[in-house]
Amino acid sequence: MSSDPWGRVDETGTVYVRNADGTEREVGSWKAGSPDEALAYFKRKYDGLVVEIGLLERRVRTTDLSSKDAMTAIGHLRDQVTDAHAVGDLDALVKRLDKLVETVESRREERKAQKAKQTDEARHAKEALVAEAEELAGSEQWRAAGERLRALVDTWKGLPRLDRKSDDELWHRFSHARSAFSKRRKAHFAALDAQREEARKAKEKLVAEAQELQNSTDWGATAARYRELMTEWKAAGRAQREHEDDLWNRFRGAQDVFFAARGEVFAERDAEQSENLKLKEELAEEAEKLLPVGDLKAARSAFRSINERWEAIGHVPRDARPKVEGRMHAVERAIQDAEEAEWRRTNPEARARAAGLTGQLQAAVDKLKGQVEQARAQGNNAKADKLQRELDGRQALLDQALKGLEEFGG
Structure with a gap:
């Protein structure tokens, strides 16, 4: 007979295996070798249970094994230990399993508390997102508010879900705020588009009348009517950007035809017109000091005052008029472009149009540069000077357009 502290x-x-209380339990029989070999065999069985329990303990400590799966594994090992055909301190293994149960229960409570904390944090975070979205719903900072709302959506998606009822209620408020903002923004830009379309129609009528009057020889009455048409033009507001330049060129072109003819008739007034030119050059210099536009409101008011004095002066010599008027028009366009830039910053659809206009202006500038060089080469300096003035005006517009386009990159 052979024996061991835990079996014989x-x-x-x-x-037999011995329990801690001294009792014994039969675990098998051995006929194939010596008693020592038998005990060694059943001890290896015990060692296998030790390894399995050790592995489970490690999984519980180091992985995210769920409490349910852990308890199932513990129960399975407990059954193996209870009925084990092994020799060793089985009671010690039972105690290790009991200890592991306590660990699993403790971790279950920790996870439960952690989940409750995360849920509470998620609830507060989503309530804060909803509150901010509802505040942004009334904003008129269309671009900034729209970008912020999109960022809030991304933040929302990264937060854990709450219970279905709470999550649905908060999402409904969040979604409603976004929809309200989108609806207001759409209505705002639709109204702007409608205003610009009305302005275009009004200016088309003004262009038509200006063209009907361009061959008139009733100098006084026609000149007075042209001034009235200019007042109506300014009161009409701005049309869509793609139409505004063409309308202005046609409108101003008709006036140029009339005033050019009148200027020829009133050639004897050259001295007076020369004095007018000096005054208008001074006003143009005063207007150019408003650039670059800083305070848009102040610049607009100052230019209006300058323009009123300009209109009161009268005409200048015909050959000098394009240059001096070009200077004033460049300032006016710079102010208009500053207004347009302010509007574009609130209009997410403007970037494509701005890019298109810049391309058109660049093409026009390139073309004019080629024409100037060709006129110079042909010795036609008068034509070259005229084209150079037109080029300067277009270059100023291009510079302003490029500046406006750069604002979209910020």
């Missing part, structure tokens, strides 16, 4: 083999080959 009797003379018949029956193998």
Whole structure:
């Protein structure tokens, strides 16, 4: 017979395991070798249980094994230990399993508390997002508010879900705020587009009348009517950008035809017109000091005052008029472009149009540069000077357009 602190083999080959209380339990029989070999075999069985329990303990400590799966694994090992055909301190293994149960229960409570904390934090975070979205719903900072709302959506998507009822209620408020903002923004830009379309129609009528009057020889009455048409033009507001330049060129072109003819008739007034030119050059210099536009409101008011004095002066010599008027028009366009830039910053659809206009202006500038060079080469300096003035005006517009386009990159 052979024995061990935790087991023995009797003379018949029956193998027993000893419990901590001194009792014994039969775990098998051994006929194939010596009693020592029998005990060694059943000890290896015990060692296998030790390894399995150790592995489970490690999984519980180091992985995200769920409490349910852990308890199932513990129960399975407990059954194996209870009925184990092994020799060793089985009671110690039971105690290790009991200890592991306590660990699993403790971790279950920790996870439960952690989940409750995360849920509470998610609830507060989503309530804050909803509050901000509802505040932004009334904003008129269309671009900034729209970008912020999109960022809030991304933040929302990264937060854990709450219970279905709470999550749905908060999402409904959040979605409603976004929809309200989008509806207001759409209505705002639709109204702006409608205003510009009305302005275009009004200016088309003004262009038509200006063209009907361009061949008139009733100098006084026609000149007075042209001044009235200019007042109506300014009161009409701005048309869509793609129409505004063409309308202005046609409108101003008709006036140029009339005033050019009148200027020829009134050639004897050259001295007076020369003095007018000096005054208008001074006003043009005063207007140019408004650039670059800083305070838009102040610049607009100052230019209006300058323009009123300009209109009161009268005409200048015909050959000098394009240059001096070009200077004033460049300032006026710079102010208009500053207004347009302010509007574009609130209009997400403007970027494509701005890019298109810049391309058109660049093409026009390139073309004019080629024409100037060709006129110079042909010795036609008068034509070259005229084209150079037109080029300067277009270059100023291009510079302003490029500046406005750069604002979209910020």
